Amino acid sequence: MGRGxxxxxxxxxxxxxxxxxxxGQRGYFNSEETNCAKAGTIVVTIIAGPLNYVGVNPKINCDLPEPSK
Structure with missing residues (x-):
């Protein structure tokens, strides 16, 4: 493994x-509500890193299938 x-x-x-x-600054870790969209938004915000400070505001929508009745 090199220095690079x-x-x-x-x-x-x-x-x-x-x-x-x-x-954390957007308050994503403060709420008790946990769902697919919230978790996805937190993950993509973390992955976006410094891009959050130049206008990137990633959001995720999750539409999970409902069980049949």
């Missing part, structure tokens, strides 16, 4: 930390 892979790993960790901070 360790630098890439550090950049990836910093990127994800910034995403977690952005999700």
């Amino acid at each position: 892979s360790s630098i890439g790993g550090v950049i990836l960790v910093i990127w994800l930390i910034i995403g977690v901070i952005a999700a």
Whole structure:
């Protein structure tokens, strides 16, 4: 493993930390409500990282099938 892979790993960790901070600032971790859309939005916000601060506001909609009656 070269030096480039360790630098890439550090950049990836910093990127994800910034995403977690952005999700926290938007209040995504505060509510008790948990569903597919909420979890998906948190994940894509974390993955978007610093892009959250230049206008990216990822949102996920989940339409899960209802069981038949």
